[in-house]
Amino acid sequence: MTATNIPPRDRLLEAADELFFKEGIRAVGINRVLEESQTPIMSLYRNFGSKDGLAAAYLERRGERQREVFLGEVERRASTPRGQILAAFDIFREDLEESDYRGCPFINATVEMASPDHEVSKIARRYKDAGRQWFAQLAAEAGASDPAGLAIQLTLLLDGAAAAAVLYRDTSGSEYARSTAEVLVDAALAAAPTGGRSAS
Template identity: 90%
Template sequence: MTVTNIPPRDRLLEAADDLFYKEGIRAVGINRVLEEAQTPIMSLYRNFGSKDGLAAAYLERRGERQVEVFSSEVERRASTPRGQILAAFDIFRERLEESDYRGCPFINASVEMASPNHEVTQIARRYKDIGRQWFAQLAAEAGASDPAGLAVQLTVLADGAAAAAVLYHDSSGSQYARSAAEVLVDAALAAAPTGGQSAG
């Protein structure tokens, strides 16, 4: 990591983002992060207060970036609500196929923290909720009979494919998740009083 002209806070976040995601928050000692960031421990205390504070900031930043990149890419690929839902699964499949994929960072973090009241767990849940609400909004715009229910089904598919990719070191489950999502979406639209949107 090049540290020239990079503020200590940013160096710590970059190191945490790399190490916490690849190896786990609990598995990585704070000295390892400090060494990678080439930053003294007082910088950690001044900027984040503790390792838990750094972990929370890491997950928040990853969430913000993921939402921004994902939203813009979905809108670039599709213009209809149905199309955007399915585009999300295409993007998801591509991510699972990347060599550095280590699972959903939010699920990973919440499992590590164990406590539902931990700040990191709450951040993880908030970003998972954002994804579910996003699916529900698109489902409603498409005319699905039960947008909230469909959103739960879609997130379960995505989370299951993510877990399988890590467990089996095989991303092929994401292709089945995409196919299943299409079936679920079309069934939900067909069940709507107006038949939902046919295009997209």
């Protein structure tokens, strides 16, 4: 299938996904997206209304794709809540080691938009909140003493390691994040009245 056989909306999203993630939403002009997607500007207006609309759709699409791949891989690697939490850190470490890693797309987009009320910022926050809630649910299932608090600690570890990988061009922080996560999880399980329900 040639580029012109792909619907204009899909071509715009593919180009936006490539350019916005690697170079930044603000840094990439809309003419560059149009050129890369071989799409006329009227297709942009018709499908997304504006560059901001395209940016919001790009982040939503990337979030859905990442979530689907991530959850499938976690379930493939581990069957217990504790195991799935730690599998998340293993997958994260592997992602950081990819040569095209540019940081967390949701944090990057939020920083670029500046305003917390921008639609892109709202989408980013929703996906980050969903990740925190996922950790909290697993922590509760494992029998952690404070699932919500543990979820905050775990997401802070991931976000910190992601930022350090971009800043220092060094992924070793993800290994420390994983080992710290294991300590935190086991401590939370040990502090529970039942000693936690998941041992692996």
